[in-house]
Amino acid sequence: MRKIKSGDEFVFQIVMNGILALVLALMILPLWRVFILSVTPFKYIDSSFGLFVNPLRWTSEAYAQFLSHPSFLHAFRNSLIIMFGGLAINLFMTVPMAYALSVRSLPGRRALNFVAMVPYLFNPGLIPSYLVVTGLGLQDNLLAVMIPGAIGVANMFIMRNFFMEIPMDFMEAARIDGASELFILFRVVLPLSVPIMLTIGLFYAVGHWNEFFTPILYLNDANLQPLPVLLRNILMGLNTNEYVEYDTFSQVSIQSLKAASIFITMLPMMMVYPWIQKHFVKGSLAGGIKG
Amino acid sequence: MKRKIPATLVALALCLATALSAGAQTKGLVDVELWALQAVTEAGPPPADWVGYQIIRDKLGINLKLVLQPSSFTDQDTKISVSAASNSLPDLFGVNRDMLMKIARQGLVAPVDNLLPLMPIRTRTHYSDAGRNRLVTLQGKMYGLPDPGAMDRVEGVVIRKDWLDKLGLPVPKTLDDLYKVAQAFTTKDPDGNGKDDTYGFGAFFESSGLSSAGFGRRFDYILGAFGVPGVWNFESAAKFQFNFRDPAFRDAVEFIKKVNAEKIIDPSWSAPNKDEFRARWKQGKFGIMWEQFAALATKANYKDFDANFPNGEWIAINPPTGPKGYSSNGLDIAQARIYAVSQKAVKAGKGPAIAKLLEWMATDEGYYLCGFGVEGVNYKKDAKGFITMDGISPDNAYTAKAMQPLTQLRNMVYINNDIELAVRYPTYKSANGKLMDPLAFWKFFKNSPYTEATGAGFIDPPTNVNDFKRFYEENLLKFALGQTELNDKTWGDFVKGMDALGAKDIEKTAKAKLVDAGLL
Numbered sequence: 158m159r160k161i162k163s164g165d166e167f168v169f170q171i172v173m174n175g176i177l178a179l180v181l182a183l184m185i186l187p188l189w190r191v192f193i194l195s196v197t198p199f200k201y202i203d204s205s206f207g208l209f210v211n212p213l214r215w216t217s218e219a220y221a222q223f224l225s226h227p228s229f230l231h232a233f234r235n236s237l238i239i240m241f242g243g244l245a246i247n248l249f250m251t252v253p254m255a256y257a258l259s260v261r262s263l264p265g266r267r268a269l270n271f272v273a274m275v276p277y278l279f280n281p282g283l284i285p286s287y288l289v290v291t292g293l294g295l296q297d298n299l300l301a302v303m304i305p306g307a308i309g310v311a312n313m314f315i316m317r318n319f320f321m322e323i324p325m326d327f328m329e330a331a332r333i334d335g336a337s338e339l340f341i342l343f344r345v346v347l348p349l350s351v352p353i354m355l356t357i358g359l360f361y362a363v364g365h366w367n368e369f370f371t372p373i374l375y376l377n378d379a380n381l382q383p384l385p386v387l388l389r390n391i392l393m394g395l396n397t398n399e400y401v402e403y404d405t406f407s408q409v410s411i412q413s414l415k416a417a418s419i420f421i422t423m424l425p426m427m428m429v430y431p432w433i434q435k436h437f438v439k440g441s442l443a444g445g446i447k448g
Numbered sequence: 449m450k451r452k453i454p455a456t457l458v459a460l461a462l463c464l465a466t467a468l469s470a471g472a473q474t475k476g477l478v479d480v481e482l483w484a485l486q487a488v489t490e491a492g493p494p495p496a497d498w499v500g501y502q503i504i505r506d507k508l509g510i511n512l513k514l515v516l517q518p519s520s521f522t523d524q525d526t527k528i529s530v531s532a533a534s535n536s537l538p539d540l541f542g543v544n545r546d547m548l549m550k551i552a553r554q555g556l557v558a559p560v561d562n563l564l565p566l567m568p569i570r571t572r573t574h575y576s577d578a579g580r581n582r583l584v585t586l587q588g589k590m591y592g593l594p595d596p597g598a599m600d601r602v603e604g605v606v607i608r609k610d611w612l613d614k615l616g617l618p619v620p621k622t623l624d625d626l627y628k629v630a631q632a633f634t635t636k637d638p639d640g641n642g643k644d645d646t647y648g649f650g651a652f653f654e655s656s657g658l659s660s661a662g663f664g665r666r667f668d669y670i671l672g673a674f675g676v677p678g679v680w681n682f683e684s685a686a687k688f689q690f691n692f693r694d695p696a697f698r699d700a701v702e703f704i705k706k707v708n709a710e711k712i713i714d715p716s717w718s719a720p721n722k723d724e725f726r727a728r729w730k731q732g733k734f735g736i737m738w739e740q741f742a743a744l745a746t747k748a749n750y751k752d753f754d755a756n757f758p759n760g761e762w763i764a765i766n767p768p769t770g771p772k773g774y775s776s777n778g779l780d781i782a783q784a785r786i787y788a789v790s791q792k793a794v795k796a797g798k799g800p801a802i803a804k805l806l807e808w809m810a811t812d813e814g815y816y817l818c819g820f821g822v823e824g825v826n827y828k829k830d831a832k833g834f835i836t837m838d839g840i841s842p843d844n845a846y847t848a849k850a851m852q853p854l855t856q857l858r859n860m861v862y863i864n865n866d867i868e869l870a871v872r873y874p875t876y877k878s879a880n881g882k883l884m885d886p887l888a889f890w891k892f893f894k895n896s897p898y899t900e901a902t903g904a905g906f907i908d909p910p911t912n913v914n915d916f917k918r919f920y921e922e923n924l925l926k927f928a929l930g931q932t933e934l935n936d937k938t939w940g941d942f943v944k945g946m947d948a949l950g951a952k953d954i955e956k957t958a959k960a961k962l963v964d965a966g967l968l
Contacts, residue, residue: 199727199752227850228492284533291536373523374530377483377515379493386518391490393519410752411723 195219195416219410219417223391231380232387235299236366239383243303243365244358250307251316251357256342258313259320260328277310290375301375302368302383309364312357319353320346352436359433363426388418477511478801480793483528485542485785487859489519491852498854500817508804516856517542532556539793540802543592545583545905548788552591558794559589566803570810573863579782579902582965593806594784596863604777604893605669606744608735609763611638611646623673623703623768626736630712633735639757649713650734652725653925659904661917662924665778666717666725666738667704669767672776674700677899680907680958685968688959690951692920696772698939704928718925732757738778741889747876750884758879764892777893779901785859809861818857819868821846826854835871903967907958916949 196215223229257263258270286305295301323346331341347354369385376382382390392415493516494500504512515538517524525547531537532551543551551557564571574595575581584592612619612629615636620626630648632638638646654664661679668677676691691697707713714734716724729737730752743749744762753760769775789802808814820827820835826846830836837845846855862868873886910916923942926932962968 199730226490228490283530287530288534291534370526373518374527379516387490390486390519393489410727412727415723 191416191419195413195420197413199410199413216413219413220421222414223388223417223421226387226391228387229384232382232384235381236368236383236385238299239302239368239372240362240365242299243306243368244362246303246307247309247312247361248354248358251309251313252347252354253342254308255313255316256320256338256346259317260338261321273310273313287374296375297378297381299376299381302371303365305371306364309361312360316350316353316357319350323349355433355436359429362429366426367422385422388422392418477505477509478798479511479513480540480798480801480805481513481515481538482805483515483517483538483541484857485524485859486516486519487856488852491849491856492516494853494856499822500857503813503817504805504808508801508808510801510805512805514857535792537790537792539796539798540787540789540805543786543788545592545784545786546908548584548592548786549586551788552586556791557591557788558791558799559591560593560789561590563593563789563799563803564590566800567807567810570807573810577782580784582902582967583782583784583905584786592786592788594786595860597783597785599864599890600783601777601780601894601896601898602742602890603665603738603740604889604896605736605738605765605767606762606889607765608633608638609761610757610759611735614638614640619763619765621766621769623670623770626768627703627707627712630707630736631710634710634712638735639732646732647712647714647734648736649707649717650725650729650737651713651717652721653718653921654722655917655921658907658909658913658917659779659781659901661920663704663928668778669738669776670703671697671700672778672897672899673768673770673774674703675770675772675774675776676700677776678779678901678904680901680904682899682901682903682962682968685959685963688962688968689955690946692943692946698934699771701924701927702934705930705934708928709930718929729753730756732760741886741893742873745884745886745889746873747884750878754879761882764889764896766896775897776899777896778898779904780898781904782902783905787860806860809857815861818861819855820858820871821851821854826851834867903958903962903965906961906965906967908961910950910954910957912949916946916951916954919945919949 193209196217196219198214198216198218254273258266258273260266263269290296290301290305295304327345327349328341331345336344367385368383369389372381372383372386376386493514501512504510518527521544524542525544528537528541528543528547528551532554535556537551537556548557564575575593577594577596580594580596581590584590584594607619607629609619611633615632615638617629617632618625620629633646633648635644637644651666652664654666655661659679663671671677671691674696676694676697679691681687681689681691681694708717714728716728725737726743726749728734729739732753741764753762767775767777787806789799793799793802809818816823816827816829823829825844826840827835828838828840842848844851846852869887873890875883875885878884923932923945927934927938927942932938959968
């Protein structure tokens with residue numbers, strides 16, 4: 158444990174920890190409130206910002222309703238395919254490009270960097286993208302969601318910067334030993350780049366997990382819709398069901414269902430973060446040093 | 449590793465090739481792509497083996513490709529905008545009126561007047577209402593097919609009769625009566641629990657488009673008592689203007705301010721939270737409100753209130769009469785679920801096939817199949833032709849969760865007739881054995897005074913609609929909450945602020961359009 162050297166530093170530590178605790182509370186409290194709402198039976202739901210309900214009164218009915226919905230597993234599967242498939246495509250496309258642009262001796266490197274920046278600075282817009290995707294016949298194909306964002310330019314540059322920080326000596330030694338560039342990439346560079354791979358991978362994965370807009374645009378087949386679209390439909394249904402004759406979720410309050418849907422969507426990503434947090438901090442900082 | 453990369457590329461190429469081959473045409477049949485508005489947003493589409501597809505193929509010679517539109521209007525608009533911009537609109541698609549007018553002016557949707565004679569039954573049952581047809585008419589031509597939309601006049605004022613009885617109060621008729629009842633509900637412990645925990649009025653700040661800006665629809669019966677419900681005065685061309693210019697509107701704001709200051713309205717009213725509002729009436733927090741009949745009285749929606757207050761009872765009452773004799777439950781605006789036919793489809797010669805499909809949906813076969821499923825499996829008909837579930841397995845009933853995809857097209861066939869209403873809103877027994885009839889509330893509201901305001905749906909929002917609406921609502925709310933003093937000067941400043949945001953120009957443009965459409 159580090160010793161606190163002076164009174165000033167002690168005060169600084171107190172203030173800093175206080176601020177961080179406040180920020181933490183700002184993040185945690187709404188989340189906790191949402192969780193409490195999702196497990197609270199209707200008659201105990203109150204308009205006040207209730208943070209505690211006796212656990213003996215908790216009900217998991219809202220979660221049970223969602224998980225037993227006929228389309229849930231289907232949409233969950235689609236989301237997993239989109240996330241893992243999209244992630245594989247992202248890394249497959251981003252890593253080689255980032256590596257190539259990190260090699261200082263690459264002919265035309267400056268021009269290639271500039272070309273890579275163009276779509277970052279000038280977004281072509283929705284309609285050209287739509288025309289390209291539909292022109293390729295990708296409508297009603299999960300690839301329509303995975304391929305268009307195959308390379309996130311910002312992610313690629315962060316990764317490139319990370320690669321550039323790896324001492325050149327490693328690569329030079331491999332080249333002297335006769336290794337090809339692919340060999341160097343996969344056997345030398347990537348093993349040293351676990352933090353950035355996990356970090357960028359997480360960025361990509363979260364993006365794919367939350368895919369909502371592109372699926373409703375390109376996936377007309379409802380059987381291909383991912384979880385966010387289903388949850389959105391369910392929530393819309395909850396609103397309109399108030400006006401119709403039957404209510405799919407009549408046993409649970411709307412507030413609990415909405416809260417549960419938020420939690421269900423967040424849960425997988427919340428579970429992933431702690432495992433890679435160590436690498437995540439290192440990766441996100443290390444790649445951002447050089448411009 | 450070198451071997452794995454080409455293998456992945458080959459796999460990607462195969463996927464692309466598979467996708468490219470998906471658009472093949474079906475020989476001998478007319479392909480019709482329908483983007484339908486979902487009836488049950490969470491239920492998903494009919495399965496591939498839905499008997500309807502087979503009938504449509506065999507009898508009509510149509511290969512129907514059914515796509516369910518996104519669940520929200522915003523997402524629907526985005527999807528249609530993008531496909532319109534890329535000239536890839538489907539053959540037949542559900543669309544809201546604003547978007548329809550936009551793409552009709554761009555020449556992307558076809559007039560449908562010449563399709564109507566090809567579907568005589570459907571024209572009679574669906575497209576014979578002049579008010580609805582006006583919603584889709586542009587320069588004398590119909591650019592959309594306006595199916596009967598949601599039921600009209602479905603909301604109204606309701607009051608806790610058990611509370612009235614307990615306090616020995618008569619049903620209020622005037623705004624003054626209602627005010628006194630609200631005071632009593634707040635101060636005289638109408639639920640008898642010994643706590644000071646009830647209010648007279650309940651509401652929430654419900655505002656969506658320009659036509660419901662301001663306090664929103666939940667307060668229309670109060671504004672209606674002053675003769676100024678909604679945003680506009682549609683009484684005549686000479687009187688057409690924003691209601692806030694009418695001195696009676698300020699009187700209505702004064703009334704709401706008084707109600708708020710005396711704390712006889714549930715204080716959560718100023719938040720735009722419908723779920724909260726509905727949770728609170730089910731928890732017995734207030735005794736007077738303006739509510740939609742199904743949200744109040746269908747079994748699924750009434751059950752929580754019923755469980756909390758087995759002897760509680762809401763009754764519908766006429767909207768209160770104001771100081772000058774005005775009374776209104778709110779605005780009566782013609783509604784429709786609109787379908788449009790793309791110009792591309794007509795150019796490809798698909799017009800007659802589309803008409804044939806829609807006409808089939810209006811025949812008995814199409815109506816019952818799309819509306820209720822397969823007879824004998826998902827429902828039965830009694831001697832009068834009404835739907836019954838007698839002898840139908842609950843798992844197969846058309847209302848069962850697993851069966852809901854079978855009736856995703858029901859909004860294209862429903863016409864709000866007695867057959868539908870009887871099964872959509874069945875009677876049931878409440879916890880204390882009382883017969884609950886949701887339709888009785890609707891029938892009461894339908895016969896209560898409303899203010900005709902079809903023109904509200906025709907007024908194009910100004911480009912600064914968000915700023916306009918925000919300024920309007922924030923100021924009204926500040927007046928009502930007492931945050932801004934309400935006097936001649938502050939009210940005059942408010943009106944000047946509205947004019948500075950273009951209120952006069954908006955009135956002028958709207959009036960010209962409504963006169964042109966014959967709505968004033």
